[in-house]
Amino acid sequence: MIDKAILLEKMKTSPYKPMKARIIEAKMVTENEKFFKIELEGKINLSHEPGQFVMVSIFGFGEAPISVCSSPTDKGFFDLTVRNVGMLTNALHKLNEGDIVGIRGPFGRGFPVDNMFGYDIVIVAGGLGIVPLRSLIRYIMHNRNDFGDVQILLGCRTPREFLFKEETKEWMRRTEIKFKCTVDRADPDWKGNVGLVTSLIPGVDINPVKTYAVVVGPPVMYKFVILKLLEKAIPDHQIIVSLERRMRCGLGKCGHCQIEGIYVCQSGPVFNYAQLKDFRGECHEGECYEKKI
Amino acid sequence: MKVKYAILEKQDLYRWVEYLKIKARLYAPKKKENLFVFGPVKNADEICLDYIPTILPPKKYYFPQKEKLLEFSIKPFKSEKAIKEFEEYILFGVHTCDIAGIQCLDVVFREYPEDPNYLNRKEKMTIIGIECFKYCDKYANCTSMGNNVPRGGYDLMMVDLGQNFIIHINSEKGERLVVELDYIKEAKPQDLAKLENFRNEKKKMFREELNAPLPEVYKAFSEYESFHSEVWNDVGRRCVACGNCTAVCPTCYCFDIVDELELTLNDGLRYRIWNYCQMDDFAKVATGEDFRKGRNSRQRHRYYRKFKYPVDKYNRYFCIGCGRCSRTCMADIILIETVDSIVDPANAQNYKGLIKNMPEVCQITQDTGACDDR
Numbered sequence: 001m002i003d004k005a006i007l008l009e010k011m012k013t014s015p016y017k018p019m020k021a022r023i024i025e026a027k028m029v030t031e032n033e034k035f036f037k038i039e040l041e042g043k044i045n046l047s048h049e050p051g052q053f054v055m056v057s058i059f060g061f062g063e064a065p066i067s068v069c070s071s072p073t074d075k076g077f078f079d080l081t082v083r084n085v086g087m088l089t090n091a092l093h094k095l096n097e098g099d100i101v102g103i104r105g106p107f108g109r110g111f112p113v114d115n116m117f118g119y120d121i122v123i124v125a126g127g128l129g130i131v132p133l134r135s136l137i138r139y140i141m142h143n144r145n146d147f148g149d150v151q152i153l154l155g156c157r158t159p160r161e162f163l164f165k166e167e168t169k170e171w172m173r174r175t176e177i178k179f180k181c182t183v184d185r186a187d188p189d190w191k192g193n194v195g196l197v198t199s200l201i202p203g204v205d206i207n208p209v210k211t212y213a214v215v216v217g218p219p220v221m222y223k224f225v226i227l228k229l230l231e232k233a234i235p236d237h238q239i240i241v242s243l244e245r246r247m248r249c250g251l252g253k254c255g256h257c258q259i260e261g262i263y264v265c266q267s268g269p270v271f272n273y274a275q276l277k278d279f280r281g282e283c284h285e286g287e288c289y290e291k292k293i
Numbered sequence: 294m295k296v297k298y299a300i301l302e303k304q305d306l307y308r309w310v311e312y313l314k315i316k317a318r319l320y321a322p323k324k325k326e327n328l329f330v331f332g333p334v335k336n337a338d339e340i341c342l343d344y345i346p347t348i349l350p351p352k353k354y355y356f357p358q359k360e361k362l363l364e365f366s367i368k369p370f371k372s373e374k375a376i377k378e379f380e381e382y383i384l385f386g387v388h389t390c391d392i393a394g395i396q397c398l399d400v401v402f403r404e405y406p407e408d409p410n411y412l413n414r415k416e417k418m419t420i421i422g423i424e425c426f427k428y429c430d431k432y433a434n435c436t437s438m439g440n441n442v443p444r445g446g447y448d449l450m451m452v453d454l455g456q457n458f459i460i461h462i463n464s465e466k467g468e469r470l471v472v473e474l475d476y477i478k479e480a481k482p483q484d485l486a487k488l489e490n491f492r493n494e495k496k497k498m499f500r501e502e503l504n505a506p507l508p509e510v511y512k513a514f515s516e517y518e519s520f521h522s523e524v525w526n527d528v529g530r531r532c533v534a535c536g537n538c539t540a541v542c543p544t545c546y547c548f549d550i551v552d553e554l555e556l557t558l559n560d561g562l563r564y565r566i567w568n569y570c571q572m573d574d575f576a577k578v579a580t581g582e583d584f585r586k587g588r589n590s591r592q593r594h595r596y597y598r599k600f601k602y603p604v605d606k607y608n609r610y611f612c613i614g615c616g617r618c619s620r621t622c623m624a625d626i627i628l629i630e631t632v633d634s635i636v637d638p639a640n641a642q643n644y645k646g647l648i649k650n651m652p653e654v655c656q657i658t659q660d661t662g663a664c665d666d667r
Binding site: 012013015016017020059060061062063064085086100102218219245246248249251252253254255256257258259260261 | 374402554568594597
């Protein structure tokens with residue numbers, strides 16, 4: 001039971017009230033994805049963990065959960081990369097520099113960076129999965145000495161869908177990070193790998209006990225990637241995934257994001273495979289580990 | 294507290310109701326066609342204390358179907374909590390099962406992060422319960438859930454002893470509504486003995502509706518096989534995904550958030566509205582991925598949210614046994630049958646809407662004529 005005075009204080013405010021935030025940079029990065037740099041009123045820091053999400057609000061349209069794609073070490077602003085796919089994201093795409101949005105959050109649990117301290121990191125991204133992973137990658141870059149070897153594997157459907165082109169070029173140049181990418185379907189200009197992201201995993205050289213693998217992508221991808229990672233003998237709790245769900249409140253109440261007894265908005269979106277494999281329902285076939293690996 | 298039990302003579306009931314009406318806004322069960330609803334009381338004689346569970350639970354007063362969350366304006370960007378003050382209100386004549394429902398939502402909304410809208414409303418609520426001594430109908434499973442007897446969560450609890458009501462005073466808030474009245478007197482030992490007697494009689498009449506005791510139900514729901522039971526497919530085939538069962542459930546609290554603009558297209562309100570896990574798009578994300586696709590998995594989710602997940606999380610069953618979901622179902626999905634079939638799959642062969650053909654056991658509706666045209 002919490003103190004009555006604290007309770008009365010809490011009743012005066014509302015967790016549904018968004019903070020005012022200004023878009024300080026906006027640009028289309030692919031045909032369907034737009035990048036936003038956002039500054040909270042008073043230039044306060046969002047103080048998020050890599051992998052957490054915010055509820056973006058446009059009054060009149062509603063709210064949607066969006067992953068933060070900048071690192072907490074980027075101070076004074078944060079980044080979002082949004083695919084135009086629903087009502088809110090459609091409205092968001094019409095906004096530009098100087099426009100105002102509402103922000104609630106950050107919500108959920110991010111990537112367990114404290115546990116990953118000193119470990120080698122393998123990052124596997126499929127399509128839009130690179131967006132939440134960018135927060136982790138940037139965090140690792142800014143704290144490079146805290147981590148061992150870092151390898152990034154990125155898969156996309158076509159070369160045109162590659163996000164963060166400038167940054168990935170830099171990742172490729174940097175010697176202390178290994179970066180590989182592949183596309184499902186090449187176009188005539190493509191000179192890199194062709195095939196699913198899973199095809200990159202066998203070539204990765206790792207010491208499984210000393211490695212954290214972080215996987216984010218569309219639901220269909222998880223099962224196949226996790227299978228390959230298990231083949232590499234990475235322990236269950238060192239395979240990290242981030243799940244996408246419908247969310248309305250971010251407060252563990254509205255019920256949309258529930259997987260069994262767990263609210264993804266509070267206990268996730270980041271889970272490790274040891275947690276995930278116990279889930280029986282409410283998962284995409286790809287995520288549903290029960291059928292079993 | 295001086296008095297624990299008080300006595301109200303039956304001829305003074307309306308007098309007391311009038312008194313309560315002055316104290317706060319009063320909501321009580323009233324007859325509506327052949328069923329009952331909770332509604333505001335204009336005249337004391339509208340109140341019907343002999344009733345089967347109302348169409349909607351009193352949830353509509355502390356977790357309204359459409360509730361203002363925020364007032365906003367787009368230019369300049371501004372948002373404010375929409376409702377700051379709630380008025381005092383009394384829920385009168387609430388069944389013990391519905392009180393259990395209020396306790397369930399209390400646990401949910403008081404859990405961090407607390408929900409201020411609910412807390413505001415709960416703070417202003419006074420609950421005056423009434424204990425049932427007649428069996429409502431074949432759909433109820435209150436005895437199995439242990440909610441056929443009062444188990445706290447109310448301010449006052451009335452028990453009909455024939456000539457008079459004995460009132461259990463359970464809070465200071467409740468005490469304030471009876472102490473200053475000369476026609477409500479302290480109960481004497483013989484009244485308490487009578488109450489004891491009534492309760493003993495009641496035990497003989499109220500039998501557990503589910504075949505198995507609750508711990509066994511929980512155990513069955515925890516078993517790996519139950520999740521993939523053929524029962525869910527059967528239920529899923531019959532379900533029409535109308536969402537009635539979740540709309541009338543006192544412990545369902547899922548919601549959606551929607552914005553509504555005024556004609557200026559600049560100012561507006563953000564609402565929270567009830568949403569149902571039985572709806573097709575409930576767990577669907579923008580890219581089209583649906584994480585609870587079939588009606589079987591959505592029905593299963595509903596049952597697990599009553600008999601499994603909340604027990605793990607809050608140590609409390611979120612089925613209170615009111616029977617509303619079965620009573621309102623258009624496809625004869627009966628909770629008692631489903632749960633029995635999960636506990637013992639052999640039961641599944643015997644059921645499938647069978648309960649519908651069972652003789653009416655409802656004592657109340659026969660007396661009040663409420664189920665004449667059912």
